[in-house]
Amino acid sequence: MPELPEVETIRKQLRTHLPFKVRKVRTSKVYESIVHTGRPQLKDVSIEEITRKGKMLIFHLDDKRYLLSHLGMTGTWRVTDSPLKDKHNHLILEGEGKTLNYVDYRRFGHMYLFNKEQAQKKLNELGVDIASKEFTLSYLKEAIKRFPNRVLKVTLLDQKLFAGTGNYIANEICALSKIHPLRKCSDIKASEFKKIFEATHKVITGAIKSNGVTFQGGYQDTTGDKGQGVMNLVVFYQKTCQMCKKTNVEKIFVGQRGTYFCPRCQK
Ligand SMILES: [Zn+2]
Structure with missing residues (x-):
């Protein structure tokens, strides 16, 4: 299971691809078991920064919303040139020449697309x-x-x-x-x-x-x-x-x- 050092490694690597403008969003059929706030409306939204609290990744979006991503047991974000073909790829954010793929074969990960207040409330649950x-x-x-x-x-x-x-x-x-x-x-x-x-x-x-x-x-x-x-x-x-x-x-x-x-x- 990814713990703080693993989540931090992923965060640092993802940050090198920022800002990341999402051009197209694709999901797997079962994305709802991971993304709890409905189909993520992220088209033309830019990821400006990625921070972390505990094991929660916090994507800061340019429209003042936040995508919170907890990797669960087996989740990871893979960065590829084109969308990764993998049946466990549950959220695909296509940018210009790069794609962010959320891959999680056991699906214990969690994601939430929140406004600032909602994000703060969720993060306050953590020590x-x-x-x-x-x-x-x-x-x-x-x-x-x-x-x-x-x-x-x-x-x-x-x-x-x-x-x-x-x-x-x-x-x-x-x-x-x-x-x-x-x-x-x-x-x-x-x-x-x-x-x-x-x-x-x-x-x-x-x-x-x-x-x-x-x-x-x-x-x-x-x-x-x-x-x-x-x-x-x-x-x-x-x-x-x-x-x-x-x-x-x-x-x-x-x-x-x-x-x-x-x-x-x-x-
Ligand atoms: Zn000993």
Whole structure:
């Protein structure tokens, strides 16, 4: 699933094609399961800027509307010279000599074409973006204390608190901060908040630098490439812990999500 670094990679790549004037819009037969605001009226509209909050891409249009795009499990925006022939291509925005294709074979992605107020309301559902300046140590402390009875990993996955995280990020944050993913939030020690904060920073900056992380059949960027970030992982999808290099990583399920940890490094 694309998490913050993967969405950021796609955003940066898409931005190089801006401004993008849409000349023709085409949709698949099942686009409505992704685009929730009706047939997108985007003809002759220009995409001026693309920003991001958490895992939500925000296309700023020159008519003061916003196209919000969440990639779900398998969504991506592919940039091609002519429309991509793929039955999972659900929204095709043809420009002059370039086409933006929203490809999503499992169709868990979401899109909304909104005015400013509606867009703001939707974005307010998200917590602070973990790559933004607003994500501070004191914010992180408050966010973790918010649900004292939850286990740490579940809180780290909460988009209302940590916008942009996902399963691999949450696993890796627990690992790099040497905390067992099942530790209760109320048991996190004062000295550990800083470790979690620094680990968050390390995981996302490392993954952004390597253009995202791919797992089987998953994420592709706008050119169809898979990121190199899998090389940086210390426990997620690893057999041996890459921190101590000698202990087998254990896998459990927390809220149906595969959860990996090193029993030696994480207490
Ligand atoms: Zn270890």
